[in-house]
Amino acid sequence: MDQEIILKTTDFVKHKLADTESGHDWLHIERVYQNALQLIENTSCDRTVVLIAVLVHDLNDTKFQKGKETEILEEISSFLLKTGLCPEKLEHIKTIINNLSFRHSFGNSIDKSLEFQIVQDADRLDAIGAIGIARAFSYGGFKQRPFYTENPAAIQHESSTSYQKSKAATINHFYEKLLLLKDQMNTEKAKAIAEKRHQFMFDFLAQFEAEKTGKS
Numbered sequence: 001m002d003q004e005i006i007l008k009t010t011d012f013v014k015h016k017l018a019d020t021e022s023g024h025d026w027l028h029i030e031r032v033y034q035n036a037l038q039l040i041e042n043t044s045c046d047r048t049v050v051l052i053a054v055l056v057h058d059l060n061d062t063k064f065q066k067g068k069e070t071e072i073l074e075e076i077s078s079f080l081l082k083t084g085l086c087p088e089k090l091e092h093i094k095t096i097i098n099n100l101s102f103r104h105s106f107g108n109s110i111d112k113s114l115e116f117q118i119v120q121d122a123d124r125l126d127a128i129g130a131i132g133i134a135r136a137f138s139y140g141g142f143k144q145r146p147f148y149t150e151n152p153a154a155i156q157h158e159s160s161t162s163y164q165k166s167k168a169a170t171i172n173h174f175y176e177k178l179l180l181l182k183d184q185m186n187t188e189k190a191k192a193i194a195e196k197r198h199q200f201m202f203d204f205l206a207q208f209e210a211e212k213t214g215k216s
Contacts, residue, residue, distance in 0.1 A: 002048040005083045009055045012079055016059055021142045023135035024058050028126060032057070035122035039189050049089050049115045052080065053096045054122060060097070073098070096120075102177055117186035124181045125190060129197030132178055133204055140170030147171060148212065174205055 017026045036054045040047055060072040073094065080090050096116045100123060112120070127135065137147070148171040168176065182198040185191045210216035 005048070005080070005085050006051055006055070008083045009052055009080065013055045013059065020058075021139060023138040023142075024061065028135070029055060029058065031126045031131065032122045035125045035193075036118060038193075039118045039122055039187055041189075043114065043118070045114045045118055046089070046092070048085075049092050049096075050118050052085070052089075053093045053100075053115065053119045056080075056093070057097045057100055057119065057123060061101075102181075112186065121185050121187050121190035124185065125193055125197065128178055128181050128194060129200050132197065133201060136173050136178065137170055140173070143167075145170055171205075171208065174201060 013029060014026050017024075017029065020026075033051065033054050036050055040050055056076050059076055060069045077090060077094065080093070081087070092113070092115065095110075096113075096119050099110050099116070100120055102124075110116075126132065140147070145167065146169045149169045178201060179198065182191075182194040185194050207216065
């Protein structure tokens with residue numbers, strides 16, 4: 001039954017994300033799903049909760065659905081209940097996707113279940129490394145932001161409001177978020193994967209700076 005729910009949810013999400021910006025499209029969901037499959041190995045987590053949360057986690061993303069988040073969450077809930085998902089698992093999934101994003105890391109003291117930790121790590125792994133770099137510049141182009149500016153100082157955000165209001169150049173995003181994610185991973189397996197991806201971004205930024213200043 002749960003496998004059937006996952007298959008139905010996959011079709012539902014593919015349809016919903018058909019015209020989404022490339023950094024948050026179905027291919028992003030596929031990658032996060034594969035990350036999650038790695039992270040759930042040899043754990044006692046509820047696989048159904050993890051995998052369905054991964055599938056639906058971006059549908060009510062504030063970046064694209066501002067003002068419609070509640071409406072979309074209700075649509076997701078209605079759909080999942082119709083597939084036969086039990087209400088307890090649905091509530092768990094809703095808790096995860098409502099608190100998952102980086103903007104909720106400011107002052108959010110939610111008790112993270114193992115399922116929450118795995119979904120969050122799987123999503124954050126796709127935000128760093130080579131794919132993370134590509135996604136950052138894709139979203140920056142979508143928002144018509146420059147690669148960098150003459151005054152590149154990054155802001156260390158202390159609140160969700162400050163982070164969400166930022167309209168800084170794409171390169172600032174690395175220092176304001178992406179380089180911070182390695183140390184925010186929850187699971188040991190994700191921490192190990194993040195090390196290599198973090199170093200790749202660090203090397204990229206060094207090369208970027210050298211080329212920008214004509215030193216390479």
